[in-house]
Amino acid sequence: MPTLPREQPEPSPAEPHKARQIAESFGADAQRYDQARPGYPDTLVRRILAGSPGPDVLDVGCGTGIAARQFQAVGCTVLGIEPDARMADFARARGLQVEVATFEAWQPVGRTFDAVIAAQSWHWVDPVAGAVKAAHVLRPEGRLAIFGHVYEPPTEVAEPFAAAYRRAAPDSPFNGQPARRPLDLYQAAYTKFADKIRETEQFNAPEQWRFDWKQSYTRDQWLDLLPTTGGLTQLRPDQLARILDAVGSAIDSLGGRFTMSYTTLAATAVRVGTS
Template structure:
Protein backbone atom coordinates (compact mmCIF):
# COMPACT_ATOMS: atom_id res chain seq x y z
CA UNK A 1 0.00 0.00 0.00
CA UNK A 2 1.54 3.34 -1.05
CA UNK A 3 1.42 6.50 1.09
CA UNK A 4 -1.62 8.00 -0.67
CA UNK A 5 -3.61 4.77 -0.39
CA UNK A 6 -2.63 4.40 3.26
CA UNK A 7 -3.77 7.97 3.93
CA UNK A 8 -7.11 7.29 2.23
CA UNK A 9 -7.70 4.16 4.30
CA UNK A 10 -6.55 5.80 7.54
CA UNK A 11 -8.92 8.73 7.07
CA UNK A 12 -11.93 6.56 6.23
CA UNK A 13 -13.04 5.76 9.79
CA UNK A 14 -14.51 9.10 10.81
CA UNK A 15 -17.61 8.67 8.66
CA UNK A 16 -18.27 5.37 10.46
CA UNK A 17 -17.27 6.48 13.96
CA UNK A 18 -20.59 5.54 15.60
CA UNK A 19 -20.64 2.10 13.95
CA UNK A 20 -16.96 1.63 14.86
CA UNK A 21 -17.69 2.38 18.50
CA UNK A 22 -20.66 -0.02 18.52
CA UNK A 23 -19.22 -2.98 16.63
CA UNK A 24 -15.45 -3.12 16.97
CA UNK A 25 -14.22 -5.51 19.68
CA UNK A 26 -12.30 -4.68 22.83
CA UNK A 27 -8.91 -6.26 23.57
CA UNK A 28 -8.05 -9.38 25.53
CA UNK A 29 -7.28 -8.36 29.11
CA UNK A 30 -4.24 -10.64 29.23
CA UNK A 31 -2.90 -8.93 26.10
CA UNK A 32 -3.24 -5.48 27.66
CA UNK A 33 -1.52 -6.73 30.79
CA UNK A 34 1.39 -8.19 28.83
CA UNK A 35 1.75 -4.98 26.83
CA UNK A 36 2.16 -2.95 30.02
CA UNK A 37 3.95 -5.36 32.36
CA UNK A 38 7.40 -4.02 31.41
CA UNK A 39 6.43 -0.34 31.81
CA UNK A 40 8.34 1.47 34.52
CA UNK A 41 5.41 3.62 35.64
CA UNK A 42 1.65 4.20 35.36
CA UNK A 43 1.51 6.95 32.72
CA UNK A 44 0.17 5.55 29.43
CA UNK A 45 -0.51 7.20 26.09
CA UNK A 46 -3.12 5.56 23.87
CA UNK A 47 -1.98 6.76 20.44
CA UNK A 48 -4.43 6.66 17.55
CA UNK A 49 -7.05 5.93 20.19
CA UNK A 50 -10.04 5.94 17.85
CA UNK A 51 -13.32 5.71 19.76
CA UNK A 52 -11.58 4.47 22.91
CA UNK A 53 -11.76 0.68 22.66
CA UNK A 54 -8.26 0.25 24.11
CA UNK A 55 -8.54 3.39 26.24
CA UNK A 56 -11.40 1.80 28.19
CA UNK A 57 -9.29 -1.27 28.93
CA UNK A 58 -6.47 0.96 30.18
CA UNK A 59 -8.87 2.87 32.44
CA UNK A 60 -10.08 -0.44 33.85
CA UNK A 61 -6.49 -1.30 34.80
CA UNK A 62 -6.22 1.88 36.84
CA UNK A 63 -3.34 3.48 34.93
CA UNK A 64 -3.05 7.20 34.15
CA UNK A 65 -4.31 7.45 30.56
CA UNK A 66 -4.10 10.18 27.98
CA UNK A 67 -5.63 9.49 24.57
CA UNK A 68 -4.54 11.09 21.29
CA UNK A 69 -6.61 10.76 18.10
CA UNK A 70 -6.45 12.75 14.82
CA UNK A 71 -10.00 12.18 13.52
CA UNK A 72 -12.55 14.63 14.99
CA UNK A 73 -15.51 12.24 14.73
CA UNK A 74 -13.63 9.38 16.37
CA UNK A 75 -12.34 11.72 19.09
CA UNK A 76 -15.88 12.94 19.75
CA UNK A 77 -17.06 9.35 20.28
CA UNK A 78 -14.16 8.70 22.66
CA UNK A 79 -14.96 11.81 24.68
CA UNK A 80 -18.64 10.86 24.81
CA UNK A 81 -17.89 7.33 26.02
CA UNK A 82 -15.05 8.25 28.40
CA UNK A 83 -15.64 11.83 29.58
CA UNK A 84 -13.12 11.58 32.43
CA UNK A 85 -10.19 10.66 30.16
CA UNK A 86 -7.86 13.39 28.95
CA UNK A 87 -8.35 13.17 25.17
CA UNK A 88 -6.34 15.32 22.77
CA UNK A 89 -6.38 15.97 19.05
CA UNK A 90 -3.13 14.87 17.46
CA UNK A 91 -1.36 12.11 15.58
CA UNK A 92 1.58 9.77 15.91
CA UNK A 93 3.72 12.07 13.77
CA UNK A 94 3.04 15.08 16.02
CA UNK A 95 2.20 14.09 19.59
CA UNK A 96 0.88 16.96 21.76
CA UNK A 97 2.80 15.91 24.89
CA UNK A 98 6.12 16.98 26.48
CA UNK A 99 9.36 15.02 26.26
CA UNK A 100 9.59 11.99 28.56
CA UNK A 101 6.04 12.41 29.81
CA UNK A 102 4.75 8.80 29.55
CA UNK A 103 6.00 5.40 30.64
CA UNK A 104 4.24 3.49 27.85
CA UNK A 105 2.77 4.20 24.44
CA UNK A 106 0.14 1.77 23.19
CA UNK A 107 -1.79 1.65 19.94
CA UNK A 108 -4.87 -0.50 19.30
CA UNK A 109 -5.24 -1.57 15.66
CA UNK A 110 -3.54 1.70 14.71
CA UNK A 111 0.23 1.39 14.41
CA UNK A 112 0.09 0.23 10.78
CA UNK A 113 -1.36 3.66 9.90
CA UNK A 114 1.61 5.52 11.43
CA UNK A 115 4.40 6.92 9.25
CA UNK A 116 7.03 5.35 11.48
CA UNK A 117 9.90 7.26 9.87
CA UNK A 118 8.37 10.32 11.59
CA UNK A 119 6.35 8.67 14.35
CA UNK A 120 9.26 6.57 15.64
CA UNK A 121 11.29 9.56 16.84
CA UNK A 122 8.12 11.24 18.16
CA UNK A 123 7.18 8.18 20.21
CA UNK A 124 10.74 7.90 21.50
CA UNK A 125 10.61 11.60 22.46
CA UNK A 126 7.54 11.31 24.70
CA UNK A 127 8.64 8.04 26.31
CA UNK A 128 10.75 7.91 29.44
CA UNK A 129 14.06 6.03 29.16
CA UNK A 130 13.29 2.29 29.06
CA UNK A 131 9.65 3.13 28.32
CA UNK A 132 7.51 0.65 26.42
CA UNK A 133 5.92 0.88 22.98
CA UNK A 134 3.25 -1.73 22.31
CA UNK A 135 0.91 -2.25 19.38
CA UNK A 136 -2.17 -4.43 19.83
CA UNK A 137 -4.22 -5.95 17.01
CA UNK A 138 -7.36 -8.07 17.09
CA UNK A 139 -7.22 -10.81 14.45
CA UNK A 140 -9.56 -13.59 13.41
CA UNK A 141 -8.62 -17.14 14.39
CA UNK A 142 -8.53 -18.80 10.96
CA UNK A 143 -7.54 -22.12 12.54
CA UNK A 144 -11.32 -22.44 12.99
CA UNK A 145 -12.82 -23.77 9.75
CA UNK A 146 -15.74 -21.39 9.38
CA UNK A 147 -13.53 -18.38 10.15
CA UNK A 148 -11.11 -19.47 7.42
CA UNK A 149 -14.10 -19.69 5.07
CA UNK A 150 -15.21 -16.21 6.08
CA UNK A 151 -11.72 -14.90 5.32
CA UNK A 152 -11.89 -16.37 1.83
CA UNK A 153 -15.33 -14.91 1.14
CA UNK A 154 -14.48 -11.50 2.60
CA UNK A 155 -11.22 -11.18 0.69
CA UNK A 156 -8.52 -8.67 1.47
CA UNK A 157 -10.96 -5.76 1.88
CA UNK A 158 -12.82 -7.33 4.82
CA UNK A 159 -10.00 -9.53 6.15
CA UNK A 160 -6.81 -7.62 5.56
CA UNK A 161 -3.08 -8.40 5.59
CA UNK A 162 -2.83 -8.44 9.40
CA UNK A 163 -6.19 -10.03 10.22
CA UNK A 164 -5.11 -13.62 10.87
CA UNK A 165 -2.44 -14.72 13.39
CA UNK A 166 0.21 -15.85 10.90
CA UNK A 167 -0.28 -12.80 8.68
CA UNK A 168 -0.14 -10.54 11.72
CA UNK A 169 3.16 -12.00 12.91
CA UNK A 170 4.76 -11.52 9.49
CA UNK A 171 3.38 -8.01 8.95
CA UNK A 172 4.30 -6.57 12.34
CA UNK A 173 7.64 -8.19 13.15
CA UNK A 174 9.71 -5.10 12.27
CA UNK A 175 6.95 -2.51 11.98
CA UNK A 176 8.58 -0.22 14.56
CA UNK A 177 11.94 -0.14 12.74
CA UNK A 178 11.61 1.90 9.54
CA UNK A 179 15.33 2.60 9.29
CA UNK A 180 18.65 2.43 11.07
CA UNK A 181 18.11 5.70 12.93
CA UNK A 182 14.91 4.53 14.57
CA UNK A 183 16.24 1.01 15.06
CA UNK A 184 18.75 2.54 17.46
CA UNK A 185 15.91 4.03 19.54
CA UNK A 186 14.25 0.72 20.44
CA UNK A 187 15.33 -2.73 21.51
CA UNK A 188 14.43 -6.06 19.94
CA UNK A 189 10.72 -6.68 19.32
CA UNK A 190 8.68 -9.26 21.21
CA UNK A 191 5.44 -10.75 19.92
CA UNK A 192 2.73 -12.60 21.83
CA UNK A 193 -0.78 -13.78 20.96
CA UNK A 194 -3.66 -14.14 23.42
CA UNK A 195 -7.06 -15.89 23.07
CA UNK A 196 -10.00 -13.58 22.60
CA UNK A 197 -13.55 -13.60 21.25
CA UNK A 198 -16.52 -11.38 20.56
CA UNK A 199 -20.20 -12.23 20.88
CA UNK A 200 -21.86 -11.54 17.53
CA UNK A 201 -24.88 -12.30 15.42
CA UNK A 202 -24.58 -12.71 11.67
CA UNK A 203 -25.86 -9.18 11.13
CA UNK A 204 -23.62 -7.60 13.77
CA UNK A 205 -20.60 -9.43 12.35
CA UNK A 206 -21.44 -8.02 8.92
CA UNK A 207 -21.68 -4.59 10.56
CA UNK A 208 -18.27 -5.13 12.15
CA UNK A 209 -16.66 -6.06 8.84
CA UNK A 210 -18.30 -3.02 7.24
CA UNK A 211 -16.11 -0.82 9.49
CA UNK A 212 -12.88 -2.20 7.96
CA UNK A 213 -10.93 0.41 6.03
CA UNK A 214 -10.84 -1.68 2.86
CA UNK A 215 -14.64 -1.92 2.90
CA UNK A 216 -15.24 1.72 3.82
CA UNK A 217 -13.34 3.00 0.78
CA UNK A 218 -15.14 0.72 -1.69
CA UNK A 219 -17.65 2.19 -4.14
CA UNK A 220 -21.15 1.62 -2.77
CA UNK A 221 -22.22 -1.10 -5.28
CA UNK A 222 -19.05 -3.13 -4.62
CA UNK A 223 -19.40 -2.74 -0.85
CA UNK A 224 -23.02 -3.90 -0.85
CA UNK A 225 -22.15 -6.86 -3.10
CA UNK A 226 -19.33 -7.92 -0.77
CA UNK A 227 -21.46 -7.61 2.35
CA UNK A 228 -24.20 -9.57 0.61
CA UNK A 229 -21.79 -12.44 -0.08
CA UNK A 230 -20.70 -12.40 3.56
CA UNK A 231 -24.34 -12.48 4.74
CA UNK A 232 -25.05 -15.45 2.47
CA UNK A 233 -22.00 -17.31 3.79
CA UNK A 234 -22.97 -16.73 7.42
CA UNK A 235 -26.57 -17.78 6.74
CA UNK A 236 -25.29 -21.05 5.27
CA UNK A 237 -23.03 -22.02 8.17
CA UNK A 238 -24.58 -23.84 11.15
CA UNK A 239 -22.20 -22.04 13.54
CA UNK A 240 -23.50 -18.61 12.54
CA UNK A 241 -26.94 -19.04 10.96
CA UNK A 242 -29.07 -18.59 14.09
CA UNK A 243 -28.75 -16.30 17.08
CA UNK A 244 -25.57 -15.30 18.88
CA UNK A 245 -22.21 -16.98 18.54
CA UNK A 246 -18.63 -16.23 19.57
CA UNK A 247 -16.32 -15.02 16.84
CA UNK A 248 -13.00 -16.80 17.62
CA UNK A 249 -10.23 -14.20 17.78
CA UNK A 250 -6.72 -13.56 19.02
CA UNK A 251 -5.19 -10.34 20.29
CA UNK A 252 -1.63 -10.01 19.03
CA UNK A 253 0.84 -7.71 20.78
CA UNK A 254 4.11 -6.29 19.45
CA UNK A 255 6.20 -4.88 22.32
CA UNK A 256 9.52 -3.04 22.31
CA UNK A 257 11.42 -1.02 24.87
CA UNK A 258 12.93 2.42 24.32
CA UNK A 259 16.70 2.36 24.79
Protein backbone atom coordinates in the same frame (compact mmCIF):
# COMPACT_ATOMS: atom_id res chain seq x y z
CA MET B 1 -8.48 -7.18 9.85
CA PRO B 2 -5.13 -5.43 9.84
CA THR B 3 -4.51 -4.83 6.15
CA LEU B 4 -2.11 -2.71 4.16
CA PRO B 5 -4.60 -0.56 2.25
CA ARG B 6 -3.78 1.69 -0.68
CA GLU B 7 -5.07 4.86 -2.27
CA GLN B 8 -4.49 6.76 -5.50
CA PRO B 9 -1.78 7.76 -6.17
CA GLU B 10 -0.85 4.36 -4.86
CA PRO B 11 1.79 4.36 -2.11
CA SER B 12 4.28 1.56 -1.76
CA PRO B 13 2.94 -1.51 0.11
CA ALA B 14 5.67 -0.75 2.65
CA GLU B 15 4.20 2.71 3.29
CA PRO B 16 0.55 2.23 4.30
CA HIS B 17 0.83 5.31 6.53
CA LYS B 18 0.64 7.44 3.37
CA ALA B 19 -2.87 6.17 2.60
CA ARG B 20 -4.40 9.01 4.60
CA GLN B 21 -7.80 8.90 2.90
CA ILE B 22 -8.39 5.37 4.13
CA ALA B 23 -6.64 5.97 7.44
CA GLU B 24 -9.11 8.72 8.27
CA SER B 25 -12.24 7.04 6.89
CA PHE B 26 -13.24 5.04 9.96
CA GLY B 27 -14.96 7.97 11.66
CA ALA B 28 -17.79 7.92 9.11
CA ASP B 29 -19.76 5.87 11.63
CA ALA B 30 -17.89 6.16 14.90
CA GLN B 31 -20.72 4.71 16.96
CA ARG B 32 -20.90 1.54 14.86
CA TYR B 33 -17.10 1.23 15.02
CA ASP B 34 -17.11 1.49 18.80
CA GLN B 35 -19.95 -0.97 19.27
CA ALA B 36 -18.84 -3.58 16.75
CA ARG B 37 -15.07 -3.69 17.08
CA PRO B 38 -13.71 -6.14 19.67
CA GLY B 39 -11.61 -5.15 22.64
CA TYR B 40 -8.21 -6.55 23.53
CA PRO B 41 -7.24 -9.47 25.78
CA ASP B 42 -7.06 -8.49 29.44
CA THR B 43 -3.84 -10.49 29.67
CA LEU B 44 -2.27 -8.16 27.10
CA VAL B 45 -3.29 -5.06 29.05
CA ARG B 46 -1.93 -6.49 32.29
CA ARG B 47 1.34 -7.53 30.68
CA ILE B 48 1.92 -4.08 29.21
CA LEU B 49 1.30 -2.42 32.57
CA ALA B 50 3.42 -4.93 34.47
CA GLY B 51 6.34 -3.95 32.26
CA SER B 52 5.80 -0.18 32.52
CA PRO B 53 7.12 2.11 35.26
CA GLY B 54 3.79 3.81 35.95
CA PRO B 55 0.16 4.39 34.90
CA ASP B 56 0.50 7.32 32.45
CA VAL B 57 -0.40 6.06 28.97
CA LEU B 58 -0.32 7.71 25.54
CA ASP B 59 -2.68 6.00 23.07
CA VAL B 60 -1.58 6.63 19.46
CA GLY B 61 -4.47 6.51 16.99
CA CYS B 62 -6.93 5.98 19.83
CA GLY B 63 -10.01 5.94 17.59
CA THR B 64 -13.15 5.84 19.70
CA GLY B 65 -11.17 4.79 22.77
CA ILE B 66 -11.73 1.03 22.79
CA ALA B 67 -8.25 0.19 24.08
CA ALA B 68 -7.94 3.39 26.13
CA ARG B 69 -11.02 2.53 28.19
CA GLN B 70 -9.53 -0.86 29.04
CA PHE B 71 -6.42 0.87 30.39
CA GLN B 72 -8.52 3.43 32.25
CA ALA B 73 -10.50 0.59 33.84
CA VAL B 74 -7.35 -0.69 35.54
CA GLY B 75 -6.34 2.70 36.90
CA CYS B 76 -4.35 4.32 34.10
CA THR B 77 -4.44 7.96 33.07
CA VAL B 78 -4.72 7.94 29.28
CA LEU B 79 -4.19 10.66 26.68
CA GLY B 80 -5.37 9.81 23.19
CA ILE B 81 -3.94 11.09 19.91
CA GLU B 82 -6.33 10.74 16.97
CA PRO B 83 -6.24 12.36 13.49
CA ASP B 84 -9.99 11.99 12.85
CA ALA B 85 -11.96 14.63 14.73
CA ARG B 86 -15.15 12.53 14.54
CA MET B 87 -13.50 9.64 16.33
CA ALA B 88 -11.91 12.02 18.82
CA ASP B 89 -15.28 13.61 19.65
CA PHE B 90 -16.80 10.19 20.26
CA ALA B 91 -13.94 9.20 22.58
CA ARG B 92 -14.15 12.51 24.49
CA ALA B 93 -17.85 11.98 25.06
CA ARG B 94 -16.93 8.76 26.86
CA GLY B 95 -14.38 10.28 29.18
CA LEU B 96 -11.11 10.17 27.25
CA GLN B 97 -8.86 13.19 26.85
CA VAL B 98 -7.98 13.38 23.14
CA GLU B 99 -5.84 15.70 21.03
CA VAL B 100 -6.49 15.75 17.29
CA ALA B 101 -3.32 15.18 15.25
CA THR B 102 -1.31 12.53 13.53
CA PHE B 103 1.34 11.14 15.85
CA GLU B 104 4.09 12.50 13.60
CA ALA B 105 2.71 16.07 13.81
CA TRP B 106 1.57 15.98 17.45
CA GLN B 107 3.46 18.25 19.86
CA PRO B 108 4.15 16.69 23.27
CA VAL B 109 5.16 20.06 24.80
CA GLY B 110 7.48 18.41 27.29
CA ARG B 111 5.03 15.72 28.38
CA THR B 112 6.30 12.19 28.96
CA PHE B 113 4.58 8.87 29.57
CA ASP B 114 5.14 5.48 31.16
CA ALA B 115 3.69 3.61 28.18
CA VAL B 116 2.94 4.43 24.55
CA ILE B 117 0.38 2.10 23.01
CA ALA B 118 -0.95 1.77 19.47
CA ALA B 119 -3.98 -0.50 19.14
CA GLN B 120 -4.72 -1.50 15.55
CA SER B 121 -3.21 1.81 14.39
CA TRP B 122 0.57 1.66 13.97
CA HIS B 123 0.37 0.80 10.25
CA TRP B 124 -1.02 4.34 9.80
CA VAL B 125 2.12 5.81 11.45
CA ASP B 126 5.46 6.35 9.73
CA PRO B 127 7.35 3.39 11.23
CA VAL B 128 10.68 5.23 11.50
CA ALA B 129 9.43 8.62 12.73
CA GLY B 130 6.90 6.92 14.99
CA ALA B 131 9.44 4.77 16.81
CA VAL B 132 11.77 7.73 17.30
CA LYS B 133 8.97 9.91 18.64
CA ALA B 134 7.77 7.17 20.97
CA ALA B 135 11.25 6.98 22.44
CA HIS B 136 11.26 10.76 22.86
CA VAL B 137 8.02 10.85 24.88
CA LEU B 138 8.65 7.75 26.98
CA ARG B 139 10.18 7.99 30.42
CA PRO B 140 13.26 5.87 31.11
CA GLU B 141 12.22 2.20 31.08
CA GLY B 142 8.83 3.16 29.63
CA ARG B 143 7.23 0.67 27.28
CA LEU B 144 6.16 1.01 23.64
CA ALA B 145 3.47 -1.56 22.79
CA ILE B 146 2.09 -1.94 19.26
CA PHE B 147 -0.72 -4.46 18.95
CA GLY B 148 -3.66 -5.51 16.84
CA HIS B 149 -5.95 -8.35 15.86
CA VAL B 150 -5.68 -10.88 13.09
CA TYR B 151 -9.20 -12.03 12.40
CA GLU B 152 -10.15 -14.04 9.37
CA PRO B 153 -13.58 -15.66 9.31
CA PRO B 154 -13.95 -19.31 8.29
CA THR B 155 -13.72 -20.15 4.60
CA GLU B 156 -17.51 -20.53 4.37
CA VAL B 157 -17.83 -16.82 5.20
CA ALA B 158 -14.59 -15.48 3.71
CA GLU B 159 -15.06 -16.89 0.20
CA PRO B 160 -18.54 -15.38 -0.40
CA PHE B 161 -17.26 -12.07 0.96
CA ALA B 162 -14.31 -12.04 -1.44
CA ALA B 163 -16.47 -13.00 -4.43
CA ALA B 164 -19.11 -10.37 -3.62
CA TYR B 165 -16.43 -7.73 -3.10
CA ARG B 166 -14.92 -8.44 -6.52
CA ARG B 167 -18.35 -8.08 -8.14
CA ALA B 168 -19.41 -4.97 -6.24
CA ALA B 169 -16.12 -3.07 -6.31
CA PRO B 170 -14.06 -4.39 -9.25
CA ASP B 171 -11.77 -1.35 -9.29
CA SER B 172 -10.94 -1.40 -5.59
CA PRO B 173 -7.26 -1.77 -4.67
CA PHE B 174 -8.38 -4.37 -2.14
CA ASN B 175 -9.29 -6.78 -4.92
CA GLY B 176 -6.69 -9.37 -5.73
CA GLN B 177 -6.10 -10.30 -2.11
CA PRO B 178 -6.82 -13.92 -1.20
CA ALA B 179 -10.07 -14.52 0.68
CA ARG B 180 -8.11 -15.60 3.76
CA ARG B 181 -4.59 -14.37 4.42
CA PRO B 182 -2.20 -16.56 6.42
CA LEU B 183 -1.17 -15.54 9.90
CA ASP B 184 2.45 -15.55 8.74
CA LEU B 185 1.84 -12.35 6.74
CA TYR B 186 0.68 -10.49 9.81
CA GLN B 187 3.47 -11.88 11.95
CA ALA B 188 5.93 -10.60 9.34
CA ALA B 189 4.40 -7.11 9.63
CA TYR B 190 4.91 -7.12 13.40
CA THR B 191 8.47 -8.32 12.91
CA LYS B 192 9.03 -5.25 10.74
CA PHE B 193 7.59 -3.04 13.47
CA ALA B 194 10.04 -4.62 15.90
CA ASP B 195 12.92 -4.09 13.47
CA LYS B 196 12.15 -0.36 13.17
CA ILE B 197 12.03 -0.06 16.95
CA ARG B 198 15.40 -1.80 17.20
CA GLU B 199 16.91 0.54 14.58
CA THR B 200 16.34 3.59 16.79
CA GLU B 201 18.90 2.20 19.26
CA GLN B 202 16.79 3.80 22.00
CA PHE B 203 15.05 0.63 23.18
CA ASN B 204 16.08 -2.65 24.70
CA ALA B 205 15.61 -5.71 22.50
CA PRO B 206 12.02 -5.79 21.17
CA GLU B 207 9.74 -8.70 21.98
CA GLN B 208 6.84 -10.16 20.04
CA TRP B 209 3.80 -11.45 21.89
CA ARG B 210 0.85 -13.54 20.74
CA PHE B 211 -2.58 -14.10 22.29
CA ASP B 212 -5.10 -16.59 20.82
CA TRP B 213 -8.79 -16.43 21.64
CA LYS B 214 -12.24 -17.01 20.12
CA GLN B 215 -15.44 -15.05 19.77
CA SER B 216 -18.84 -16.11 18.51
CA TYR B 217 -20.77 -13.89 16.08
CA THR B 218 -24.38 -13.90 15.02
CA ARG B 219 -25.25 -12.85 11.49
CA ASP B 220 -26.24 -9.35 12.63
CA GLN B 221 -23.16 -8.89 14.79
CA TRP B 222 -20.79 -9.73 11.92
CA LEU B 223 -22.67 -7.58 9.42
CA ASP B 224 -22.42 -4.73 11.93
CA LEU B 225 -18.63 -5.12 12.16
CA LEU B 226 -17.83 -5.55 8.46
CA PRO B 227 -18.59 -1.93 7.40
CA THR B 228 -16.02 -0.70 9.93
CA THR B 229 -13.14 -2.45 8.12
CA GLY B 230 -10.76 -0.59 5.82
CA GLY B 231 -11.89 -2.18 2.57
CA LEU B 232 -15.52 -1.17 3.08
CA THR B 233 -15.48 2.27 4.73
CA GLN B 234 -15.32 4.08 1.38
CA LEU B 235 -17.77 2.02 -0.67
CA ARG B 236 -21.07 3.39 -1.96
CA PRO B 237 -24.17 2.25 -0.05
CA ASP B 238 -25.31 0.03 -2.95
CA GLN B 239 -21.90 -1.67 -3.15
CA LEU B 240 -21.87 -2.27 0.58
CA ALA B 241 -25.42 -3.64 0.55
CA ARG B 242 -24.56 -6.25 -2.11
CA ILE B 243 -21.56 -7.46 -0.12
CA LEU B 244 -23.47 -7.65 3.15
CA ASP B 245 -26.32 -9.57 1.48
CA ALA B 246 -23.88 -12.19 0.21
CA VAL B 247 -22.13 -12.54 3.56
CA GLY B 248 -25.44 -12.66 5.40
CA SER B 249 -26.63 -15.51 3.21
CA ALA B 250 -23.40 -17.40 3.87
CA ILE B 251 -23.84 -17.04 7.63
CA ASP B 252 -27.47 -18.11 7.35
CA SER B 253 -26.27 -21.32 5.71
CA LEU B 254 -24.12 -21.95 8.81
CA GLY B 255 -27.12 -21.68 11.09
CA GLY B 256 -27.00 -17.93 11.60
CA ARG B 257 -23.75 -17.73 13.56
CA PHE B 258 -20.09 -18.77 13.49
CA THR B 259 -17.05 -18.75 15.75
CA MET B 260 -14.08 -16.56 14.90
CA SER B 261 -10.55 -17.55 15.86
CA TYR B 262 -8.65 -14.41 16.79
CA THR B 263 -4.94 -13.86 17.22
CA THR B 264 -3.76 -10.62 18.83
CA LEU B 265 -0.16 -9.83 17.97
CA ALA B 266 2.12 -7.32 19.69
CA ALA B 267 5.55 -5.83 19.08
CA THR B 268 6.87 -4.20 22.24
CA ALA B 269 10.07 -2.84 23.73
CA VAL B 270 11.28 -0.93 26.78
CA ARG B 271 13.08 2.38 26.37
CA VAL B 272 16.65 2.24 27.60
CA GLY B 273 16.90 3.33 31.21
CA THR B 274 18.61 6.68 30.80
CA SER B 275 17.17 10.13 31.27
